Amino acid sequence: MMDFPDGLSALSDRYDVVLCDVWGVIHNGVRSYPDACEALTQWGRTQGPVVLISNSPRPSYDVVAQLDGLSVPRSAWQGFVTSGDATRALLEPHRGTKVWKIGPERDGPLWAGFDLTLAGPEDADFILCSGLYEDETEVPEDYRDRLTVAAGRGLPFICANPDRVVQRGDRLIFCAGALADLYESLGGKVEMAGKPYGAIYDLAMAKAAELLGRPVDRARVLCIGDGVITDVKGAHDQKLACLFVAKGIHGDMAIGPDGRLEPDAVHALLDAEAVGATHAIADLVW
Structure with missing residues (x-):
């Protein structure tokens, strides 16, 4: 009880x-x-x-x-x-490959040292998502077309933040988990390590x-x-x-x-x- x-x-x-x-x-x-x-x-x-x-x-x-x-x-x-x-452990198998990195530049320490080459959904080997690029103005639907391309190629999607939304002041802001949900709805495979x-x-x-x-x-x-x-x-x-x-x-x-x-x-x-x-x-x- x-x-x-x-x-x-x-x-x-x-x-x-x-x-x-x-x-x-x-x-x-x-x-x-x-x-x-x-x-x-x-x-x-x-x-x-x-x-x-x-x-x-x-x-x-x-x-x-x-x-x-x-x-x-x-x-x-x-x-x-x-x-x-926890996510850095998931990056080990992708060391030295091409990544479509979704998220703000401030999250750079997440992938530091893995010798990753930045690419887009058309030529990346996998996706690493730490959030939306501009979480103050964007919503997950803004990514649907690009995620559809990636899902069609079967790219694995590593989600560095399973939160769907977070409170910022008196507002709710979309997080990486919301993009992971959309990617799964498109048939993509998602890996997560956080809560x-x-x-x-x-x-x-x-x-x-x-x-x-x-x-x-x-x-x-x-x-x-x-x-x-x-x-x-x-x-x-x-x-x-x-x-x-x-x-x-x-x-x-x-x-x-x-x-x-x-x-x-x-x-x-x-x-x-x-x-x-x-x-x-x-x-x-x-």
Whole structure:
């Protein structure tokens, strides 16, 4: 049965490790959430390690500056793994080949060092997608014609960010997962390594074990996230406990007009995707 704690401190006797989503839980791409950052800081001080687990398409070392710039304190986390970290393992078989790279230039560290030659859908050997080129103005349908060509050639599509949308300020922005969905609808084959898929959880658990200095007891790991088909499903599939943060990307469906979490709406939201969460909260607080 899902319960509804007042804050993270109410769960402090049940878990040793937190695997926490980033975008939508501790910041919205424009500003950080001080209460969430303080909750994670308190956990790290009193309970155990916090490992951030993000579907960012860039390697974790390259995302730290973004967190710093959004005033996310270093005290809020002890470890960090990203979809970009997991995706680099998927790039190994494609080393030295031609790639149709879809995504902004800022994601360059994702493919650095693989000796890839940039190409288009007509002559590439595979597709690497980290997002839309211009995510402020484009939508997935803008890519249909080019993706149709690639799917007809049978190009494998590596998706570096399984998120479909992400909250940026008060807007929802399309991510690489939305293009992956379109490519699959056209008959293309997609590979993903971020949430909800297992590779990123393997990295996160290894980092947690390193920080603990001992093997991780999976029964005492708490995943925190706001995405039903990424964070909640990932925890569900990994058989890990999950704290669903309802005011993230699903806030319009799970939060009432008074700003409070509506338990029936949360249950309906999770049931629609055939997943369950152990706990639910409106915002992450201590």
